[in-house]
Structure formats: structure tokens, C-alpha cells
Amino acid sequence: MKYNLLLFVFGIIITGCNTEKSNPKTLSKLLPKEAKATILGSWRLSDINETGIVKNQDPLLASAKYKKTVQEGLIFSFYPSGTFTTISGTGTYEYGTWNFVNNKKAVYIVSNISKDTLSIKPDTQNEQALLYVTQKNKNIKKTFSRAADIEILTDFESDPYHTNNNTWRIKPAKAESPQQIQDRLGNYIKHLAYILKQASDQKLRSVSFEFSQGIIKIYNGGIGINPTEAVPLTWVNTYYSNEQALMAYKMFEAYLRSSISYKGASSGEWYKDDYNILTSIYGDLKEGKFPLSVEKNKNKF
Numbered sequence: 542m543k544y545n546l547l548l549f550v551f552g553i554i555i556t557g558c559n560t561e562k563s564n565p566k567t568l569s570k571l572l573p574k575e576a577k578a579t580i581l582g583s584w585r586l587s588d589i590n591e592t593g594i595v596k597n598q599d600p601l602l603a604s605a606k607y608k609k610t611v612q613e614g615l616i617f618s619f620y621p622s623g624t625f626t627t628i629s630g631t632g633t634y635e636y637g638t639w640n641f642v643n644n645k646k647a648v649y650i651v652s653n654i655s656k657d658t659l660s661i662k663p664d665t666q667n668e669q670a671l672l673y674v675t676q677k678n679k680n681i682k683k684t685f686s687r688a689a690d691i692e693i694l695t696d697f698e699s700d701p702y703h704t705n706n707n708t709w710r711i712k713p714a715k716a717e718s719p720q721q722i723q724d725r726l727g728n729y730i731k732h733l734a735y736i737l738k739q740a741s742d743q744k745l746r747s748v749s750f751e752f753s754q755g756i757i758k759i760y761n762g763g764i765g766i767n768p769t770e771a772v773p774l775t776w777v778n779t780y781y782s783n784e785q786a787l788m789a790y791k792m793f794e795a796y797l798r799s800s801i802s803y804k805g806a807s808s809g810e811w812y813k814d815d816y817n818i819l820t821s822i823y824g825d826l827k828e829g830k831f832p833l834s835v836e837k838n839k840n841k842f
Contacts, residue, residue: 580648580661583702584671584685586615592680607681616688616752618702625650626702628752632775634710701735701753713781719788719833725780726789727826729755730819737816748812756790761811764818766794769840777842786842791835800825 589607614630619639627635637652647660661671671685698705709728717725733753740748750759755776758765769790780786800822825831 579663580619580671581621583616583618583688583700585688586611586617586683587686588684590682590684592682614751616702617685618688618700619648620697620700620703622697624704625652626704626707627652628702628707628710630752632710632778634707636704636707699735699738701732701739706732706735710779712779716781717785719792722780722785722789723792723826723831723833726792726831727823729776730757730823730826733757733759734816734819734823737812737819741810741812741816745812756793759815762814764815764822766790766797769842772842774842783842787840788835790842791840792831792833795835796822796825796831800830 589604589611591604591607610629612630615627617625617627619625623638623640625637625639627633635652635654637650639648639650641647642649642658643660646662647658649658650656663671697703700706706728709725709732713721733750736748736750736753737759739745754773756767756772758767769787772790777783777786780789
């Protein structure tokens with residue numbers, strides 16, 4: 542496997558979302574004292590329904606705006622440390638703290654964007670789903686399904702959606718130095734590596750990067766870089782400016798051009814192989830093997 546030769550690979554691979562479950566707990570049968578276990582982990586938005594639609598309003602059109610949100614995607618992750626993150630398909634990132642209220646029938650969340658109370662209960666029609674209604678919009682019911690049957694225990698900080706692994710999503714308030722740009726890129730690499738590690742550890746049949754698309758090309762058995770025209774704005778907009786995003790792109794591109802090929806043996810499992818490659822790249826970045834200055838040219842996002 543040689544990742545330094547795989548420079549201008551076109552397209553972004555997005556494999557199907559994992560649907561494999563390994564004997565998940567039946568949420569509807571959990572006792573109140575076990576309520577904490579019902580929300581820990583990652584949940585994907587699967588449906589939104591609204592009650593009390595205005596008379597004479599087209600009900601299909603009224604629900605269309607909510608179905609668009611479902612189509613764009615949203616993932617909500619709760620951790621035993623009392624922290625949470627939520628990431629939308631349009632790039633909106635929230636992070637903050639949570640705690641149970643109302644006899645563990647609701648969760649109070651405080652994020653970098655808002656505060657709200659979520660009334661939570663198991664979905665009697667789907668044992669792998671949760672329903673919640675927000676305090677602010679009591680007529681809107683959102684349904685979330687398990688993103689993966691992942692046990693989040695002592696090693697929850699290695700979860701790809703944990704705040705530690707998503708600082709790259711927080712847009713800076715001012716221009717960053719080359720080192721800060723590189724650190725942001727390193728956190729993105731770390732996030733991707735943990736997605737692959739999770740898939741390998743849990744022996745998932747498929748893996749999704751739909752909430753993590755950017756400059757890095759991940760495919761079966763190798764790592765490359767996407768052409769600038771294929772890099773999504775959701776990634777570019779995490780940087781202070783397009784110019785600074787392009788600087789990060791060129792740092793990664795220059796590293797791939799000059800780095801030594803990865804010569805580790807294949808494990809026979811591409812999740813693990815790509816995780817090993819990304820880990821090696823992350824190590825090189827932390828050891829200062831990425832360039833801090835890059836040549837400027839006409840390339841742009």
C-alpha cells in the first residue's frame with residue numbers, strides 16, 4: 542500500500558450506514574434505574590413528525606421541510622461523562638453537557654448554541670429507537686435510531702463523535718497560524734481514524750463517512766486526497782477562510798508527495814489497514830513531518 546502516490550483520486554467514497562446490530566438491549570423493557578444506558582451512544586435521526594398542522598394547510602408540504610432535515614442527516618451522541626455532541630449533514634456542530642431531569646424522563650442539555658429539555662421515551666414500535674420532544678417545540682416528535690450498537694464505557698473518549706475528536710469542526714474566530722491549521726488537520730485525521738477503529742473493533746459490515754467528508758480519500762486498502770473541486774464546503778467552512786482551508790489541503794498534499802510509502806503488511810481487513818495508515822500519518826504530523834509552509838498557486842476551493 543502506498544499512500545504517497547495516491548494524490549488526485551476523484552470522488553468521495555460513502556459506504557452505506559451500518560445496520561448490523563449485535564443483540565441490543567430492549568429499550569422498552571429497561572427499568573428507570575437503567576435509563577442512562579438507553580441514551581448512551583450515537584443516534585441517527587430517522588423521522589420527524591408534527592402534530593397540530595394548521596387547517597387548510599397542505600399536510601404533505603407541511604411535513605416536507607422536516608423530511609428534508611431527515612434527508613440531510615443528524616447524529617446525536619451521549620457520553621457517560623455528561624457531555625454530548627450533535628452533527629448535522631449540513632455541517633452544523635453542537636457540543637455541550639447533559640443531565641437527567643424529571644425523574645430521568647427527560648434530559649436537560651446546554652450546548653454552544655442553545656439550551657433545551659428533551660422528553661425521552663422508548664419507541665414501542667421499534668426497540669432500537671428513541672423518541673424525543675423538545676421543550677421549545679412540543680408539537681414536533683423526532684425519532685432517533687441507533688447509529689451502531691457500540692458500548693461506550695471506559696474508552697468513550699475514543700468514540701469518533703466525542704468532543705475530543707471533533708475540535709476540527711469548530712470554526713475559529715480569527716485567522717490561525719500554520720501550526721494551528723496543522724493541528725486542526727491533525728484532529729480531522731484522528732476523527733477519521735477512530736471511525737475506522739470503531740468499525741474494526743465492532744466488526745461492522747459497513748462504515749459511513751457521510752458526517753466526516755473532507756480532503757482525505759478513504760477507500761478499500763489505501764488513503765489519498767480528493768481534488769479541490771470534490772472537497773465539500775462543510776469541511777472548507779471549518780477553517781477561518783477558504784485560503785486557510787487550502788493551506789491545510791496543500792500541507793496534506795505536500796506530505797503525501799514526499800512521505801515514505803507505508804510498507805506494513807495487510808491484515809486482510811481494510812478497516813484495520815486504513816486505520817493503521819491514518820495512525821501513521823497522524824504520528825508523522827505530530828512529529829513535525831508535515832510542512833508548515835506551502836507554495837501558493839491558483840488552486841482554490
